[in-house]
Amino acid sequence: MASTHLIPSALRAAPVVTLALLVGWAILDVSTIGDARWTAGLSAVLGIGAAAVILSVVLRWRGIRPVGLIAIGAAYVVAHAFVLGVQLVPALVFLSVLISQVELRILAERFAPLYEAGLRPEERRRIDGALGRAVLRLSIAAALSVVVPILAANLAVAGIVPATTIPTAIGLAGALVAVVALLALMPSLSRKSV
Amino acid sequence: MRTPLSSGLAAASLGLLVAGLAFRSWQVILLALPPVIVLALGSLFPPARPRLVAVRTLSRDRAEAGQDVDVKLVVRNDGPSLDLVEIVDVLPREFAIVHGTNHAVVSLERGGTMPLSYTVRSPVKGDFRIGPVRVRSLDPLALGAEDAVLLTDARLVVAPTMEDLRRTKLQPRRTRPWFGQVSSRELGEGTDFWGVREYTAGDEVRRINWKASARLDRLFTNEYEGERSGDVVIVVDARRESFIGTETDNPIEHGVRAALGIAEHVLASKNRVGLIVQREVLDWVPPAFGRKQLYRILDHLTHVRPGGEWPFAHVAWVLTRFFPRDCLIVLISPLQDRAALNAVIAMEARGYDVAIVSPSPLAIEWRLGEQRPDDQTALRILRMERDNLISQLRRVAQVVDWDPATPLALALRRIGTWPRPT
Numbered sequence: 113m114a115s116t117h118l119i120p121s122a123l124r125a126a127p128v129v130t131l132a133l134l135v136g137w138a139i140l141d142v143s144t145i146g147d148a149r150w151t152a153g154l155s156a157v158l159g160i161g162a163a164a165v166i167l168s169v170v171l172r173w174r175g176i177r178p179v180g181l182i183a184i185g186a187a188y189v190v191a192h193a194f195v196l197g198v199q200l201v202p203a204l205v206f207l208s209v210l211i212s213q214v215e216l217r218i219l220a221e222r223f224a225p226l227y228e229a230g231l232r233p234e235e236r237r238r239i240d241g242a243l244g245r246a247v248l249r250l251s252i253a254a255a256l257s258v259v260v261p262i263l264a265a266n267l268a269v270a271g272i273v274p275a276t277t278i279p280t281a282i283g284l285a286g287a288l289v290a291v292v293a294l295l296a297l298m299p300s301l302s303r304k305s306v
Numbered sequence: 307m308r309t310p311l312s313s314g315l316a317a318a319s320l321g322l323l324v325a326g327l328a329f330r331s332w333q334v335i336l337l338a339l340p341p342v343i344v345l346a347l348g349s350l351f352p353p354a355r356p357r358l359v360a361v362r363t364l365s366r367d368r369a370e371a372g373q374d375v376d377v378k379l380v381v382r383n384d385g386p387s388l389d390l391v392e393i394v395d396v397l398p399r400e401f402a403i404v405h406g407t408n409h410a411v412v413s414l415e416r417g418g419t420m421p422l423s424y425t426v427r428s429p430v431k432g433d434f435r436i437g438p439v440r441v442r443s444l445d446p447l448a449l450g451a452e453d454a455v456l457l458t459d460a461r462l463v464v465a466p467t468m469e470d471l472r473r474t475k476l477q478p479r480r481t482r483p484w485f486g487q488v489s490s491r492e493l494g495e496g497t498d499f500w501g502v503r504e505y506t507a508g509d510e511v512r513r514i515n516w517k518a519s520a521r522l523d524r525l526f527t528n529e530y531e532g533e534r535s536g537d538v539v540i541v542v543d544a545r546r547e548s549f550i551g552t553e554t555d556n557p558i559e560h561g562v563r564a565a566l567g568i569a570e571h572v573l574a575s576k577n578r579v580g581l582i583v584q585r586e587v588l589d590w591v592p593p594a595f596g597r598k599q600l601y602r603i604l605d606h607l608t609h610v611r612p613g614g615e616w617p618f619a620h621v622a623w624v625l626t627r628f629f630p631r632d633c634l635i636v637l638i639s640p641l642q643d644r645a646a647l648n649a650v651i652a653m654e655a656r657g658y659d660v661a662i663v664s665p666s667p668l669a670i671e672w673r674l675g676e677q678r679p680d681d682q683t684a685l686r687i688l689r690m691e692r693d694n695l696i697s698q699l700r701r702v703a704q705v706v707d708w709d710p711a712t713p714l715a716l717a718l719r720r721i722g723t724w725p726r727p728t
Contacts, residue, residue, distance in 0.1 A: 178310075178314060185318070189322070189325070189334070189337070193325065193329055193331060193334055198331060198333035198334060198337070200333050200336060203333070203337055204336070204337065204340060207337055207340045207341075208340050211315070211340060211341065211344055214311060214314075215311075215447060215448060218311070218448040219448075222392065222411050223411060225407075225409070226407060226409060226410060226411060229403070229406065229407035229409070230405065230406060230407070231406075231407065232406070232423065234421065235407075235410060235421075235422065238410070238412040238413070238420060239410060239411060239412055241412070241413055242390055242411055242412045242413045243411075245389065245390070245413060245446060246390060246446040249347070249351075249446040249447055250446070250447065252347070253343065253344045253347045253348075253447055256343050256347065257339070257340035257341075257343045257344055258340070260339060260343055261336045261337070261339040261340065261343075264336060264339065265332075265333075265336055289320070289323075
């Protein structure tokens with residue numbers, strides 16, 4: 113019976129905790145910048161981001177939620193790209209947590225009301241299964257999104273791929289654009305073939 | 307269908323890539339990979355197009371407002387396995403779910419079924435349709451979705467609740483030649499003693515007044531007041547301007563409740579009842595007796611929705627053309643405009659007997675408002691205007707100013723027999 117309240121509470125808390133973690137992390141990094149102008153500017157961006165996310169929940173104004181998340185992510189990336197220097201593993205983890213935050217919020221919005229509605233055992237079993245499957249996929253995606261770039265970086269550092277040359281960068285960029293375009297077009301292409 | 311998240315991830319990836327190239331930083335370029343990896347994983351398992359069949363059963367297809375109705379929905383997957391499918395049984399906005407859920411997110415293998423059972427309650431009357439069932443096949447990473455609509459509607463008629471008027475004295479003043487329960491002030495078949503006359507051949511033995519006969523040494527027979535039936539026409543004002551308050555608490559909803567109670571009470575006393583409703587259209591039910599007539603009236607009242615701007619003059623025209631002249635007209639209206647006064651005077655002049663039940667819009671508004679001290683003055687002014695109109699109406703008709711928070715029977719009992727005998 114305790115899990116009846118535990119699962120929806122955990123679902124609702126997860127995106128909030130993740131967001132707090134991201135904001136705290138970004139504030140911690142920004143505060144280590146020696147230059148007061150950079151610190152003030154990036155703190156302002158972080159503040160705007162956090163405020164936008166909170167307002168989107170309080171005022172139920174969903175349009176400004178992406179703005180908030182982009183601001184938080186941008187503050188972190190800019191702080192590291194311009195001042196602190198990019199440390200690959202923490203940056204990948206930060207990005208992965210940022211994506212997971214959005215996914216967790218969507219899961220919470222989708223599943224928490226179902227658990228709060230009072231389910232029969234059969235319905236509950238089916239919904240538990242679906243939630244478990246979604247969480248497993250999300251965990252795999254989060255893990256891979258950290259591990260795969262680290263492997264790629266290791267390959268580059270090992271010198272197997274000359275990553276620091278301009279032609280490699282352009283080639284990599286072209287490949288990425290092609291992959292993204294393919295992923296975007298895939299559903300419409302498969303529909304046409306049907 | 308791609309979701310905004312997938313577009314956002316693609317945009318973030320491209321942005322980081324461009325930034326990495328601009329700053330000549332391979333680390334920033336690598337940061338473009340996580341969104342692409344999530345997109346790639348999502349695209350490996352795209353959501354299948356749902357091919358489902360739904361069957362819905364209701365515990366009853368007719369209910370009273372406020373009564374619970376159990377709904378059972380079984381969705382069967384006739385298509386490919388669905389990783390994550392969201393099912394919503396669309397309900398009219400008036401319905402409240404009191405138990406269970408009309409919404410589920412589950413995995414459905416090929417041939418698998420998902421039963422959903424829930425209980426709904428409608429606080430307002432109406433002819434509702436439950437459905438269709440909306441289905442969305444989802445990618446577990448929320449990057450894509452495929453929608454489908456299962457067209458399985460179920461009809462649920464919610465009848466208005468009835469005001470209990472059993473102990474109320476409500477009857478037409480003028481009677482017609484049919485037997486009924488209304489004292490006709492004429493000799494005839496009845497139970498109320500009228501007088502005594504000399505016996506004539508053919509009089510029933512049980513009607514002989516033996517005491518009078520013994521005293522006067524001649525046979526005398528008791529005479530009784532005849533009991534007849536009359537006609538009542540209920541006019542419900544459901545015009546747009548009469549809608550004040552919320553969907554459940556407004557003069558039209560309360561008026562419909564009152565109309566049904568009055569119709570039931572008058573029909574039970576063996577009178578004929580007719581109905582006229584002023585709404586988008588001016589519809590009416592000619593007077594008739596019996597249970598069937600009550601169902602006919604109930605059916606018309608169930609479909610009453612605020613709307614239209616029919617003036618009372620049109621009601622008067624319908625009355626003169628399609629309804630008997632010596633009937634009692636029970637007008638149920640919040641009396642929002644002064645045109646009601648002229649209309650009632652005109653009806654009275656044409657020989658109709660008019661009685662008015664007025665669900666007070668002021669009482670409703672006051673109850674729903676914040677009841678600040680500043681509003682007291684406004685309420686007093688509005689109440690004076692309303693009292694003025696009602697006192698003018700009382701010269702030609704009997705008016706019941708009814709606060710719908712109290713039972714109608716109470717308001718009617720306060721004034722005794724209604725309408726008052728002349």
